[in-house]
Amino acid sequence: MATEEERKRKRPLVDFSDDDDEDEEVQPRKKTVAKADMARSCPYLDTINRQYLDFDFEKLCSVSLSHLNVYACLVCGKYFQGRGKSSFAYTHSVQMSHHVYINLNTLEFYCLPDNYQIIDASLEDIKYVLRPTFQQEQISLLDTSSKVSRALDSTTYQPGIQGLNNIKHNDYMNVLFHAFAHVQPLRNYFLSEDSYSHIKPKSGDRLFTLVQRLGEVFRKLWNPLNFKSHVSPHEMCQAVVLASKKKFQITKQGETVEFMTWLLHSLHQGLGGSAKENTSVVSNTFQGSMNVHSRKLPMTDNPDELKKLMQEEEYKTTTQKVPFFFLTLDLPAPPLFKDEFDANFIPQIPLLDLLSKFDGTQEKEYKSYKDIRMKRFEVTKLPPYLILVIKRFTKNNFFIEKNHTIVNFPIGDLDMAEFLSSDPAVQDAHPHTKYSLCANIVHDGDPGAGKGTYRVQLLHKGAKQWFELQDLHVTNLLPQMITLAEAYIQIWELDTTSEE
Template sequence: MKRKLADENGIENQIQCPYLGTIDRKNLDFDHERICSVTLSNTNIYICLVCGKYLQGKSSKSQAYFHCVNEDHHVFAHLESKRIFCLPDGYEVQEPSLEDIKYNILPQYTKEDFVLFDRKCFDLQRKEYVPGCLGINNIKANDYVNVVIHALSHVQAFRNEMLLGKFSKRLTSNVSDLIKKLWNPKAFRANVSPHELMATIADASEMKFHSTKQSDPMDFLTWLLNSMHRELKKKNNSIIHECFRGFVKVDSQPIQPDLVDDATFVENSCVSPFLYLSLDLPPTPLYRDENEENIIPQVSLALLLEKFNGTQVTEIGNFRKTYTILESPDYLIFHFKRFIKNNWSNERNPTIVNYSVDSLGLPVNGEIVNYRLSVNIAHDDGCFKVHVFNEETKNWYLMQDLAVREIAPEMIFLSESYIQIWKKIKH
């Protein structure tokens, strides 16, 4: 019923909606794909705040309206506008105690909100969590996407752009929405589900990446960064390039000059942009120690990086190549070439890479630029997990889909690192 009173100034005030007590927050999940559960239509979708169903509405011929009449559920929130209505009357419910519901439909941030990120929070079940370290549901085999999203949401400059921005292009908008949910300091539950993003990724990649088939997180990361750059670029620049792009000079000398075909070999020195650097792991001989136990080979990251010092020679085909980093990005991505085939458990190089999380000296055009580790994506028995450094709490966390726990930094290098993101230390 819609009843109104006039106060002494003659302004009509709405009497409190009598159905507010029927709202059940623990039934509300705002992570589903925004489609009507009856018609599968994707426009004008409401969520029933009593049972959580998604329904198209709210006119007298709508699914939300039928649901109200049939189920005696009366309060609905429009997912796009976040406005809340009482059916069948159809009036808007203006009620401060429902602000937490509106916030959870999609959290919005200003820079001032970032101070909330360093504290522990509790969800509706009183489960403790830290913003940014909410688990991500694995729908079937999308752990390769989850680790990449967790990773990028701990690249602070990129994260801030995603939290503060409103994006019209679909992929970037979905990534931004998921990151907004991951940093929610008032979350109803301490995990998120990437349904909307996975649907968009499947469409945009023409099913190259989807939630039911395990894929290579490096392939996915490369695809995602390039796709988002295309959506975001202005004058060919974007937050992707601002964070991750560097330049490397490649000098090539033919080993047997007679074999060089002039048509294919035009220059012996070129400068290329990069979004990540690929590092070769040393080949692993199948040797055992005297106790017949397998020895896990190790290599230092500094040794692998000598490839980029401008003097170390890498032979590729008929060429000797040297690589010089001319410009290093604020966030440096490494890809350790560990997998021999697209097979995540067998035929991989098990070499452990050694490094100190606090400091890495990168040779850049004759100088050393210092970095510290932000993100480590590691292979783990056919799946992937990620270690992230939380800039707000200054702690490391290990995240594998829904599982999240704090971890000591000295444990990180024991994993089979596959992708890392290092942050430049600025003085």
């Protein structure tokens, strides 16, 4: 049996009583409170320089070029990786005495090198500029609000009408980003991230990244609380380069119609769309359909042989239903000679004359390496937003020629009724056939891809004002001036409020 002295020797050196347990619980609680107090009273918040903050560029560390765990210095605006003692952000904070940082992914603020989180309501505007969000109530008011916003440099801008940086040669992309940002169903869809958050992309899905980046551009263009009055589409352009496998680049001028065709189909696929109708917001907004009546021409001038061939099955007229995202309009050939005053004459033509291609009666010859066919077209379904492409460029063996013919068109009340199929079912499905112009893309300068410049003319519904945008340049525009330009791509909105 152990003596009292032996029992004392076996006792632990520290005796954990209930009182001591309470003290141990209180101690970390005091530390937590002290840390929270420090977070809410950071002495370096006044060093933040919002003038230097630009979150439009790719979220990469400026030293390691890594996209993992990247922080932005809120004093100089540069991006650095990590915040541990061996990280680039920590080193920058010590060397430059720049102490306030934001995690570009979690949107949490930290003070370095002390490494404590900052919680302060005055920083919410930085969060919103980095990642703007829109509620459905806000979105529903965009087309009725004419409120002007003010940037940090005291310049004013209209949300939705902000210049886009031309990084080098991406103006052919910028005009489309602007135009699509004013197509109401497309804009409303992309302003709310919840619209496509349910889509589960495959690993490394570059098309879904394209979807996300376009949503970011739209939200920045419509952000009423931007620090500056322009937006850089750098990340969106990078996504385009990767998704197109460098077919469309920032460093080389591209062709807008070709880019638009690729972009519409890529967004449609990235959103899970299929060949069926109404499977994405893209097809819901832009997709129409037409009947294409086609007949093959015999390759003979012999009347008897011609008559015999016309009875064969392959030379009979066939009809195929074809979906479309846009209609291509053919301009008549420009005059070859100068007028009587020895000046170049620029012809004009009404838009309705160009649209007669789709009235179901006019035939046009189409040559291919296999055969020659005569085709005529009739529209069977009108989309909510109709895209018209005026074909200004023709290629031959030597060069690309641009047709400068001016197209005369109305700003509103473009009636597509006469181009619809006479099928009663088609007629009944279209109680509204009148369209109003909402975007007009213009090509200026030399012909062909890789040359010339692009600008876009937009209607801001809330302000009831037309604007012209060319990269960073934004100007007010009189409606009468729109028809004087060499229109290239037009977007028309179906008017469902007018009485037919």
